[in-house]
Amino acid sequence: MIKTMTVSELxxxxxxxTKPFLxxxxxxxxxxxxxxAFDEHIPLGDLPDDYEKLPKDAExxxxxxxxxxxxxxxxxxxxHGYGNLTNLSGGVLAWANDIDPTMQKY
Structure with missing residues (x-):
């Protein structure tokens, strides 16, 4: 099951x-x-080729x-077998709006 998390929670x-893997x-x-800050950057289009480098046992x-x-x-x-998944609600736009107003929006 895919959970959601707010930027405040993140x-x-x-x-x-025990911070999550980003x-x-x-x-x-x-x-x-x-x-x-992130642990891994994999563009969505590259995920089918590169997802196996992600830890299966981490959130x-x-x-x-x-x-x-x-x-x-x-x-x-x-x-593809990953179970502990969380979607960041609102993404970096929400981070810029709610956490860091100096962050450039696009």
Whole structure:
């Protein structure tokens, strides 16, 4: 089952010792505009070729610009045996709006 997490929840979780594994599925040019800290960057289109490098035993929080691509990535990963998946609701746009207003929006 795919869970959702708000950016406020993520902000708290990344401070914990058991922080989740963060997967950014945006395109490379989007990282030049703004980015969050992440453990792995795999654009959504590359996920079918590269998903096996992700840890199966970790909680994975997937994010993109708004939450749509990350939901598709979560669905793909769930179909390929990953179980502890969370979609970041609102993506980096929500992070910019609610957590870091200095972050550039696009």
């Amino acid at each position: 902000q708290k979780r990344v401070q914990e010792s 997967l950014d599925v945006r395109e490379p040019h989007e990282l030049d505009i703004c980015k969050l 994975i929080v997937v994010y993109c610009r708004s939450g749509a691509r990350s939901l598709r990535a979560c669905e793909f990963l769930e179909d």
